[in-house]
Structure formats: structure tokens, C-alpha cells
Amino acid sequence: MVMVPNASVAGRSSRSVLSNFAQLGNPVSRGVTGAKTLLGLATLAMTAPVWAVKDMVGGPGVNQINLTQGVTKIAADQHWIHNFLLWVCVAIFVAVFGVMFYSIWAHRRSRGAQSADFHESTAVEIAWTVVPFLIVVGLAIPATRMVIEQKDTSQADLTIKATGYQWKWGYDYLKGEGEGISFLSTLSTPAEQTALGSKAEKNETYLMEVDNPLVVPVGQKVRMVITANDVIHAWMVPAFGVKQDAIPGFVRDTWFKAEKVGTFRGQCAELCGKNHAYMPIVVEVKSQEDYRKWAAAQKAEMLAKADDPTKEWAQADLSDRGAKVYASNCASCHQPTGKGVAGAFPALEGSKVVLGKQDDQIALLLNGKAGTAMAAFKHLSDVELAAVATYTRNAWGNKAEDAIVQPKDFSAARK
Amino acid sequence: MAAVIDHPAGHDDHAHDHPHGWRRWLFATNHKDIGTLYLWFAFVMLLSGGVMALTIRAELFQPGLQYVNPEFFNQLTTMHGLVMVFGAIMPAFVGFANWQIPLMIGASDMAFARMNNFSFWLMPPAALLLIGSFFVPGGATAAGWTLYAPLSVQMGVGMDMAIFAVHILGASSIMGSINIVTTILNMRAPGMTLMKMPLFVWTWLITAYLLIAVMPVLAGAITMVLTDRHFGTSFFNAAGGGDPVMYQHIFWFFGHPEVYIMILPAFGIVSEIIPTFARKRLFGYSSMVYATASIAILSFIVWAHHMFTTGMPVTGQLFFMYATMLIAVPTGVKIFNWVATMWRGSMTFETPMLFAIGFIFVFTMGGLTGIILSVAPLDIQLHDTYYVVAHFHYVLVAGSLFALFAGTYYWLPKWTGHMYDEKLGKFHFWASLITFNITFFPMHFLGLAGMPRRYADYPMQFADFNAVASVGAFGFGLSQLIFLTAILKCIKGGQKATDQVWDNPQGLEWTVPSPAPFHTFETPPTVK
Numbered sequence: 001m002v003m004v005p006n007a008s009v010a011g012r013s014s015r016s017v018l019s020n021f022a023q024l025g026n027p028v029s030r031g032v033t034g035a036k037t038l039l040g041l042a043t044l045a046m047t048a049p050v051w052a053v054k055d056m057v058g059g060p061g062v063n064q065i066n067l068t069q070g071v072t073k074i075a076a077d078q079h080w081i082h083n084f085l086l087w088v089c090v091a092i093f094v095a096v097f098g099v100m101f102y103s104i105w106a107h108r109r110s111r112g113a114q115s116a117d118f119h120e121s122t123a124v125e126i127a128w129t130v131v132p133f134l135i136v137v138g139l140a141i142p143a144t145r146m147v148i149e150q151k152d153t154s155q156a157d158l159t160i161k162a163t164g165y166q167w168k169w170g171y172d173y174l175k176g177e178g179e180g181i182s183f184l185s186t187l188s189t190p191a192e193q194t195a196l197g198s199k200a201e202k203n204e205t206y207l208m209e210v211d212n213p214l215v216v217p218v219g220q221k222v223r224m225v226i227t228a229n230d231v232i233h234a235w236m237v238p239a240f241g242v243k244q245d246a247i248p249g250f251v252r253d254t255w256f257k258a259e260k261v262g263t264f265r266g267q268c269a270e271l272c273g274k275n276h277a278y279m280p281i282v283v284e285v286k287s288q289e290d291y292r293k294w295a296a297a298q299k300a301e302m303l304a305k306a307d308d309p310t311k312e313w314a315q316a317d318l319s320d321r322g323a324k325v326y327a328s329n330c331a332s333c334h335q336p337t338g339k340g341v342a343g344a345f346p347a348l349e350g351s352k353v354v355l356g357k358q359d360d361q362i363a364l365l366l367n368g369k370a371g372t373a374m375a376a377f378k379h380l381s382d383v384e385l386a387a388v389a390t391y392t393r394n395a396w397g398n399k400a401e402d403a404i405v406q407p408k409d410f411s412a413a414r415k
Numbered sequence: 416m417a418a419v420i421d422h423p424a425g426h427d428d429h430a431h432d433h434p435h436g437w438r439r440w441l442f443a444t445n446h447k448d449i450g451t452l453y454l455w456f457a458f459v460m461l462l463s464g465g466v467m468a469l470t471i472r473a474e475l476f477q478p479g480l481q482y483v484n485p486e487f488f489n490q491l492t493t494m495h496g497l498v499m500v501f502g503a504i505m506p507a508f509v510g511f512a513n514w515q516i517p518l519m520i521g522a523s524d525m526a527f528a529r530m531n532n533f534s535f536w537l538m539p540p541a542a543l544l545l546i547g548s549f550f551v552p553g554g555a556t557a558a559g560w561t562l563y564a565p566l567s568v569q570m571g572v573g574m575d576m577a578i579f580a581v582h583i584l585g586a587s588s589i590m591g592s593i594n595i596v597t598t599i600l601n602m603r604a605p606g607m608t609l610m611k612m613p614l615f616v617w618t619w620l621i622t623a624y625l626l627i628a629v630m631p632v633l634a635g636a637i638t639m640v641l642t643d644r645h646f647g648t649s650f651f652n653a654a655g656g657g658d659p660v661m662y663q664h665i666f667w668f669f670g671h672p673e674v675y676i677m678i679l680p681a682f683g684i685v686s687e688i689i690p691t692f693a694r695k696r697l698f699g700y701s702s703m704v705y706a707t708a709s710i711a712i713l714s715f716i717v718w719a720h721h722m723f724t725t726g727m728p729v730t731g732q733l734f735f736m737y738a739t740m741l742i743a744v745p746t747g748v749k750i751f752n753w754v755a756t757m758w759r760g761s762m763t764f765e766t767p768m769l770f771a772i773g774f775i776f777v778f779t780m781g782g783l784t785g786i787i788l789s790v791a792p793l794d795i796q797l798h799d800t801y802y803v804v805a806h807f808h809y810v811l812v813a814g815s816l817f818a819l820f821a822g823t824y825y826w827l828p829k830w831t832g833h834m835y836d837e838k839l840g841k842f843h844f845w846a847s848l849i850t851f852n853i854t855f856f857p858m859h860f861l862g863l864a865g866m867p868r869r870y871a872d873y874p875m876q877f878a879d880f881n882a883v884a885s886v887g888a889f890g891f892g893l894s895q896l897i898f899l900t901a902i903l904k905c906i907k908g909g910q911k912a913t914d915q916v917w918d919n920p921q922g923l924e925w926t927v928p929s930p931a932p933f934h935t936f937e938t939p940p941t942v943k
Contacts, residue, residue, distance in 0.1 A: 056875075060864040060877060063880060067864075082796075089783040089784075089787065097779075103570065105755065107758065108761070114761055119697065121703075124755070128748060129744060132743060132748075133741075140736065146793075147729055151728070198480065206872070231565050232566065241795065243798060245726060247725065249653020249654060250653060253726070270799060271489070273569070274486040274489060276867075276869060277486060277871050277873065278750060343551070343552025344553040370647075371643075371645070
């Protein structure tokens, strides 16, 4: 779409395609004047709807053409080595194709060129084997140093576990200040913007915004321990230079030390099913002091919110709570209508499991069903699970024989 | 027993009678007919995969979901990959092998003519299984063409159909490869030593060995997925003692050689074409052979560069990074040799030459982004982004597919007996080259800015480059209709091709009449 400068936002006016080429440094912006004009024309010719798009704070810029500089040493190093490699490649490209296109111009029959009769030269062939080898060794040296740096997750100030779920992230603060904090982080872009055929105007942080961002302190080494609950996901934040696959049943780790306060965004980078594009990552880097305040407030809130799993609940209360749990965990497959998707995701409306004995449903929710997309949901609390079971047993005209499932039933089943 | 001794000649004539109608194709044992079947099959699959690609690009033209839901989008990306790799590119090269290898080594046919028939006729049922899986409950598999477990364990019956289809295609490939190896090693004309073989034959010999080595590995990987899905095994399930990452190791042990399976015969085709139109012998023939063999060997020890983000130890990352970088050396040698072949030649630029030069140009761009991706600490940023999508389309579309176009125009006069329409051919080349770059060049930027692959929808900031790529993709798709027109026109008629077709080309295939008669080299020629 065509960019319209948005004067009302001070300090962050939208950038044109053209100015983005300056990101590669002056030599490029001089070199690609022609390309700039061409690309600019191509962009102007687009007939997509016109609305102002600005660079995303902590996310991709409008028509960004190079890696982000990032806010960690690793990201800065990656930015540097990419530019270095790019220029080496451009040099090779110009040299090889300079020779080739000269030959195409000079050694053509239409210019009366007669073909020569040489077809090997040991010296030349050795030279063009050895020279590329030396270039490659030259590239490997800085790369080796960076690999070692990236893999050093020792002596972290804070350790956080990220768990990939279909389709959200869970964070558990394992060690360091804020230990014990735990929450889920889900896409917060309204469904009316993401729906098929939606004409709704989209947020500036469309698809890269969440309800509960990960919060970390600035200038501290954060070790991320990464795993998954169901299929492989990948935790990626370009501004930190971090991407690590989340592998179910295994933990892997990576680290970052953010040097700037701010909000930074990434997305899931490993195909994980239908909502792969809808489980972003948002990290808020706070000053030490703000982080301390946040951690204290978060802990207090968790204490206040804690449910008593031994309490007997009324059906209406459980159903109300269950509707929310259903919306954020179940509706993307089984649909808000409970009708599922034929062939892929079974309907819960009139489902035998939902209408039958509670034990079967409890087992299914806790353990999932092997070989299907039905994952285990044992990471939800007993109250949440009881709520969602009760909700499904009474929603969409369902009339189950056990109309209510209590949290203690789940507690018992877990043992 | 004179009568008996005399008899076989007459009998043979009868058995090799030129069959007509559908029997000619269904019971085909002639390498030329089977080659033609392979090529048409590949072209139909190319168009099917292309329709899927254009649906993907239509959806990605703008942010938001306009035409398809994310489930179907994932099915499209998955099937586009499977159909293009197993249905279009690989069979097309086998088609070339069938047509050209016997003609180039002076053999009368392929070694196992009936197995050749079976190799081909396994493919249509496999294609029906693949395409048909769109119409079963739950639709086609949506786990990506790599079929990574455990996502592939979650899929519906479409996944089982894909597994079965890949099994069949694998069996077909193995049979085809055994046939090619046997033909090349046993049926060369007297005097044609290995180091006198045309480069296309050399590259196919090496490719066939790669196929025999790795197709069973793929079959193993997907069979384990199948038993995990239905028979309670836990190869890729940690809860049962398995490991999801093991799938990736096994898959890429197949997958990386597979990349070279799709590019080595392309190198061979280009190495035939450049000398013809430069009117000069191929520079560094033996180093070309050694470079091809080195690439093939190295291809077995680089697989985990597809897995840098799985969390390998430092030593693992370093080993696979170094090994991958090394591949740049033999690949570079090939490009330098082609340029040196052109150097001080007497060049003309008919369509095959244009596509061959186009191949070198865009393939090198894909090769250079490959070097950038091989650097493990940088790959952490680029892995699973559009940068990778750009990279492998530069080597597979502009690489393999352009070489296939080049080869088609080069040998089409020999196959049909008519010259193709040079104007149409050139139009096809320029349209393809330009629209290809409009489609895939902006994807480098998207990847560098962090747009992940296999996304049905994306943030607003990525909109412009996606729109440009979509426009280019439709142009590229339409350009292939020019190709179809050029081929149909050439089959129907056109200027009569001479036996040599080109200006003093080298190779036995140019010593037989145009079109090549049904039976050639019944008496083997002698190569000096």
C-alpha cells in the first residue's frame, strides 16, 4: 500500500521506501539509485487500500530492507557480519559477472569473434579453487567467535522458561528476581481484524501484540529455557538476535542481555499448525527499578487471584468462568459455536465425550489424544479445567448426565 | 538349428513394432516415449503446483485474510512444496535422462525397459493420491513439505495419503536410478570411456547414486511418522522415549542430498549448452566431473545446517557451518568453468543459451545467499524467514527450472524434428527472468526484516514487498503459458530441423536424424 505520512504522530513519521535504502549505509544508497526509482514506482503502482502505516515500535519497520540493529550485542554482531558478508558477496558477484558480461559483449559471433581453442589450464583451475577456499576461511573466523558467544548461557542473572502451546506462549520465571511468576501470553489483536474477509482497519502492531508481555530487566543476562507442550514452535525476537526452537519433551536454552529499555516484538518461527501466524512474542525491557516494582505487583496479584481447588463451585459460576477459558484455549479449533470443523476438529455440540461420564472428559483434557491435534491441557489449573468442562456440558443446548464437574475431580484425576 | 538362429531377428522386429493409440503409452518400453511421458507429467504437475503458489500469493497480496483460511493456507504451502519437488522437478530431470542418456552414450534404449515403464506409471497414482488428499475430510497434509513430527502426527487422513504417495514416488525414483546407473555403466558405445562421457551423463550418474542412497532414508522417516500415527510407536514422541529432533536429522540426511539431486542434472544440461553456443569446448571437463563428485559427497555431511535453531552444541554448529561453507568451493569452480568456456568463444544467443546464462546469473545469486545462510550465528536471524524462501527459490526455480527450460529448447528440435519459434522462446525467457526477480528479490528484504515463512497473514509493515512479490508471481505464472504455446507450436510444425540442429554441436545425439527415429543406435556407434 502507499504510505501516507502521518503528521499527528510526533517523532515517528512514516518512512518512505526510498529512505529505507539508507539503512545499508551510504555506499549502497549511491549504488542503487536506479533500483530505488524502480521500486518506488512499483510501490506507487500498487492499488491496495490507502492507510497510514508506521514503523512498529520494537518490531519491523515499514519496508525494512536489512536486519535490525537490535538492542543486544549479539544482534549488533549479526547486523555487522551480515553487512560484511553482503559486501563480500557483492564483490564476488561483480567480479564474476563483470567478466561474464564483458565476454558476452566482446566474444559474440555478431561482432566477428572467432572461438579460441583452449579448454584447460591447471594453474588457473588451482587458483580458482584455492582463492575461494581462503575467502571461506576468512568468513569462518569471525563466525566461529560469534557461535561461541551465542551459545554461552552461563552465569545468567535471570532464568525464564518459555513454553510454546498451540497457539500461545507460557512464561515461568524460574530463577532470579521474580521467581515464581507464571502467566500465559496470547495474541491480543481483536478477532474482527484477523477474521477471513475482515475489512476492519488494522492496528499498527497488528499480529504482534499480546495480552501479557514478557517483562525483563535491562542490562541483565536473561537465560531463556525453551520448550513446548504439543508440537515444535520457535521463540524469536529479532531485536535480541535470538531464535530457538521449542521442542516438546526437551529443553533448549538461549540468552540475551538487552541494552535498552523498550518493547520488542517477535513471532513464532516454526510451523505449528493453523494459528502459526497468531502467537507473537512481546518483551518489555524495564529499568531495574521498574522491573522490581512489576515483579512485586505481579506476585501480589497472583496470590490474590489464586483459586482454592477444594472449594465446591456453583454451576453458573463455573460456566461463566469456563466460557472465558473456552474462548482462549478451545475455540480456535472447536469453534465458538462448538460445531468444530468437519473432518479436522470434532464438534463438542452433541459430542459423546462431553455428554457422557465426566471421567472420560477429564482424562481427555488432562492427557490429550495421541495422533490428533487434541493436546494435553494439564498446564491449566483444576479450576479452569473444571470450568471449561462444565461450560461445554451446558453450552449449545448440550445436556450432559454430569452437568457439573468440580475442580476437586480434576485434582483427584491428576493423582 | 539355423532356422532358430535366424528366427530371433524377425521376432525382434515384431516385438519392437511401433504400437499406436493408448497402448503405445500405457505399455511404453521405448526410452523416448517414456521420456515424453515423464516430461508431460512434470509439466502438468508444474502447473498444479503453480496454481497452489498463485493462491498463496493471492492471499499474501495484502495483510489480513482475503481468500483462504489458515488451515487451507498451510495445506497449500505444504502441497506446493511436495508437488514441485517430487512431481515437477525430479520427474522432469528423469524425463531428460530417459530421452538423452541413451542418445548421448550411443545405447539403443535404457537397460531395463519394462522397469522403466513401471517407474513412470507409478507416478500418476501417486500424484492422484497427493492431489486427491485435498478432498478428504480434514484436507491435505498441512505440516510443511518437510512433514516435521510431531505436527505431522496430528494431521488427518490426508497425511497418510501423502506418506503413501511419497513412498510410491520414492520407489519410482529408486527404480529409475538403478536403470540409469546400469545403462550408463554397461551400455556405452565402444570407445566411450567414463571420462569421455558428456557432462549431462556424468551428472546424472552421480545424481542416480545420490537417489539410491537417500530415498530409502526418506521412506524410513515417513514410515516412522506413519507408525507413530497409527501403531503406537514413539519415535518422535518424548513421552515414549522418542525425540522430535531425530525426525529432522533423518529427514535432512535425505533432504540435503535431495537439493543436489535437483541441481546436479541442471549443471549437466548447462554444461552441454554453453559449449555449443560459445562454439568452444567446455573448459575444465575433468575438474567439472571432480567438482560434481565433491558436491555430491559433501552433500551428505551438511544436513544439520537446516537445524541451527534446534539448539545444537557449539561443536555441532561449527562442524556443519564449515562443511556447508566448503560446498561453495566446488560450486564456484563450476561457475568459473562456464565463464571460461564463454571466454573468447564465438557466441550466439538463442533461447537455450539465454536460459543457460540466466541460470548461471540467478543460480549464483542463490548460491551467494547460501553462503550468507551457512554462517550459523547469522542463520539464527534468518532461519525460517522469507530470506530462506528467497534463497531456495533462486536455486530451485531460477536454477533447476531455468536449466530445464534451457534443455527443453536445446533438444526440442531433436525430439520433434521442428525448430521452435525463436521469438516465443526469447519472449518466454525475458518474461520469466524479469517476473521471477520481481517475485523473489523482495523476499530477501522481508526475511531480513524478520517475516517468518508459512504465515497466512502478516503485520502491516511487510505489506508493500508482499504486494510486489504477488504481482511478480502472477506474471511468472502467466509466462509459463508462453512456454506451453512454444512447445505445442513446435510439436505441430515449424521450420524443419537439420540433424545437427545447431552449429556443429558435440555429442552423439546430433548424429541421428531429427526427429530422432523410434529406434536409434541399434548398431552401436564407435567413439574415437
